Amino acid sequence: MNRLNRNEMAARVARDIPEGAYVNLGIGLPTKVANYLPADRDIFLHSENGLLGMGPAPAPGQEDPELINAGKEPVTLLRGGCFFHHGDSFAMMRGGHLDICVLGAFQVSAMGDLANWHTGAPDAIPAVGGAMDLAIGAKQVFVMMELLTKTGQSKLVEHCTYPLTGIGCVNRLYTDVAVIDITRDGLLVRERVDGLSFADLQALVPVPLVDAGA
Amino acid sequence: MIDKIVSSLDAAVAGIHDGATVMIGGFGTAGMPNHLIDALIAQGARDLTIVNNNAGNGETGLAALLKAKRVKKIICSFPRQADSQVFDALYQAGEIELELVPQGNLAARIQAAGAGLGAIFTPTGYGTLLAEGKETRRIGERNYVLEYPIRADFALIKAHRGDRWGNLVYRKAARNFGPIMATAAACTIAQVDELAELGDLDPEGVITPGIFVQRVVATATAAC
Numbered sequence: 001m002n003r004l005n006r007n008e009m010a011a012r013v014a015r016d017i018p019e020g021a022y023v024n025l026g027i028g029l030p031t032k033v034a035n036y037l038p039a040d041r042d043i044f045l046h047s048e049n050g051l052l053g054m055g056p057a058p059a060p061g062q063e064d065p066e067l068i069n070a071g072k073e074p075v076t077l078l079r080g081g082c083f084f085h086h087g088d089s090f091a092m093m094r095g096g097h098l099d100i101c102v103l104g105a106f107q108v109s110a111m112g113d114l115a116n117w118h119t120g121a122p123d124a125i126p127a128v129g130g131a132m133d134l135a136i137g138a139k140q141v142f143v144m145m146e147l148l149t150k151t152g153q154s155k156l157v158e159h160c161t162y163p164l165t166g167i168g169c170v171n172r173l174y175t176d177v178a179v180i181d182i183t184r185d186g187l188l189v190r191e192r193v194d195g196l197s198f199a200d201l202q203a204l205v206p207v208p209l210v211d212a213g214a
Numbered sequence: 215m216i217d218k219i220v221s222s223l224d225a226a227v228a229g230i231h232d233g234a235t236v237m238i239g240g241f242g243t244a245g246m247p248n249h250l251i252d253a254l255i256a257q258g259a260r261d262l263t264i265v266n267n268n269a270g271n272g273e274t275g276l277a278a279l280l281k282a283k284r285v286k287k288i289i290c291s292f293p294r295q296a297d298s299q300v301f302d303a304l305y306q307a308g309e310i311e312l313e314l315v316p317q318g319n320l321a322a323r324i325q326a327a328g329a330g331l332g333a334i335f336t337p338t339g340y341g342t343l344l345a346e347g348k349e350t351r352r353i354g355e356r357n358y359v360l361e362y363p364i365r366a367d368f369a370l371i372k373a374h375r376g377d378r379w380g381n382l383v384y385r386k387a388a389r390n391f392g393p394i395m396a397t398a399a400a401c402t403i404a405q406v407d408e409l410a411e412l413g414d415l416d417p418e419g420v421i422t423p424g425i426f427v428q429r430v431v432a433t434a435t436a437a438c
Contacts, residue, residue, distance in 0.1 A: 048317065049241040049387050065244060066388040072242040072271075072295075083386055085393040085421070086241075086267075087325045090318030094338060118343070125305055126314050127294040133318030133338045167341040 001195035004176045009144055011036040013102055013174050016142075017043055021099040022092075024048065024134055026116075027071040029144055030102040046098060048130040050089050053081025070130065093130065093137040101138035103131070105145045105170075107160045110207040112170040112182040114143065115162035128165075135166030147175040147204060154205045156180070156187075177201065180209070188212040217378045219409060219430045223253035226403050226431040230259045230368050233286075237265040237324070237364075237395040238276055239371035242295075245388035247372040247405045248275045249433045254370070255279055261286045265324070265364055267317065267391060269293035269301035280304060289364060291317035316344060319361055321394060327363035328397025328426075334361050369399035373422065376406040377413075380427030381420045389421065396426040403429040 004012065006029060014036035017023055024046045025033050034056065037043050045054040048070045055076035058064070063074035077083075092098055105116040117131045118124065135141060145155055156173065173180040178201055179191040187209045192201055198211045220226050227250060230236065236254075240246030255278060262285050269290050270277030277300040279285060288310060293301050304310040315323070316338045326334050335358035339345040349360040371392040374385035382404055384392055396402040404422075409432050 047387075049244070049390050051387055064386065066386040068242065068244050068387055072244075077386075083384070083389055085389050086317075086321040086391050087394045090321045094318050094322075094336070123306075125294040125302060126312075127292045128314060128316050128344065129292040130317040132316040132342060132344070136337050136340070137318075164342045 001177065001200070002193045004193060006032060007035075009174055009176055012179070013142060013144055014038075017100060019043065022046055022052070022097065024093065024098050024101040024138065026101065026103040026131070026134065028104045030104055031069075031071065033102055033144075046089075046092060047075070048089055048093070048134075050084050050086060051075070051077060051081065052084070053078040055081070090130070090133055093133045096137060096139060098138040100140045100142060101134045102142045102144060103134060105143045105155065106162045107155050107157050108143050108145070108170050108173055108182070109157055109160050110182070110187055112168045113160050114141070114165045114170050115160040117165050118163045120163050131165050135169045140171045141169050142172045142174060143170050144174040147177050156205045156207060158207050177204075181212070186210045218380045218424070218428060219378050219432070223249055223405075223431055224257070226250060226405070226429050227253045227257045227370075229401075230254060230257060232259055233261045234259060234367040235263040235265065235365070237366040237369040237371075237391070237399055239369070239390065239392040239395050240275070241267050241387070241390040243271050243275060245372050245384075245390045245392055246275045247370045249405045250370040250403060250431070251275050251279050255282050255284065260284045263287045263289065265289045265320075265366060265395070267291055267320065268295065269298055269312075271295060271297045273300065277301070280310070283309070285310060287311035287313065289313040289315060289320070291315055291320050314344060320364070321391070323361055323364040324391070324394045324398045327365035328394060331363060333363065335359065336361050364398065366395070366399040367401065369395040369402040371395055371402065371404050373404045373406045375408045375410045375415060376404050376427070376430040377410045377415055377424070378430070379412060380404070380422075380424030380430055381415050382406070382422040382427060383415055383419060384421055393422045396422045401428045402426055403431070405431050405433050407433060
């Protein structure tokens, strides 16, 4: 089977982001999506620390410590971009003004619950940032993650065992082997990579899937 | 004549008492008022409760205040980072109390304090560990968590330019928590890169109106 690598996953997500969308890309893997957004499409990238119209990383030597993204890396501002304070920034998120957010995840449940902020390990220092606001605020929440853990466990589960970030908030899952919509009618498999049958995919996850193409 | 400009960083942080709740602006190091924090370390106040998005980066600014053991409790959204070693060590040694707040709830609770609200109902965090034990309410089709305002005795913020009436403008993404923290503290102290003459800031572009600011100090001011 032709499992997608992380860059290919990012390119796949980017294909589904339309002209005019206001989008927040979570830190980590989702940040890569920005590398694949076509330059001829006006897409507004939001950064929780007060930017709309965020641009790519600056050329070496052009970094400004007061122009950073949510991951605290140097970025640029596109012409037409703007700055605002945290109250406005999270109103954009919580108030349903963002069209799409793309988040990473430890686990997603069949009901669309998301776990992506804390492993729950007793010695872990918890940190949540804007994850809970993003999870419940955007019109559509996309998760991108490998379907299986390194030890082969499905990250798409019946119930999350990691602490939740949000309840019933995930709309679509982009994995390295399939694209799956989480709907009231169940988990609709939209796409599978070449060489992976529906039955093969179903065998990987502990929850029932629906073949949207069938 | 009203002149909120103080002539030294020492004067800027005068009166911050032991046990005070102090908001500190910044997202990571962008917008962190390092000059004011250094002055606060020199001033000596202890047992502070700090409100910031993070819990210090590297060894300077908020991290230096933590390292000087002046902080009893921190209220923040994202303490753990690659360079949060000072906080991490204090936390693991049980020497600092942490109240973890989702970032948007942190902002909303600060805004609620500044706007005189008694509490807010927020959808963020509903059904999660961070809402455990809190009052909830279903309003329309959604579930919300009751959260209380966070107010402070002092706010230390960084702005780009300020005038003697306390009007402020910021620079790029260094704005972040500054404008909302300014509304939520009894005494807001702004360090600015440049002082502006009254009337030089475009009134259409003033981000923080001077009513929210009690002291302004230029970072070019010689320390002490």
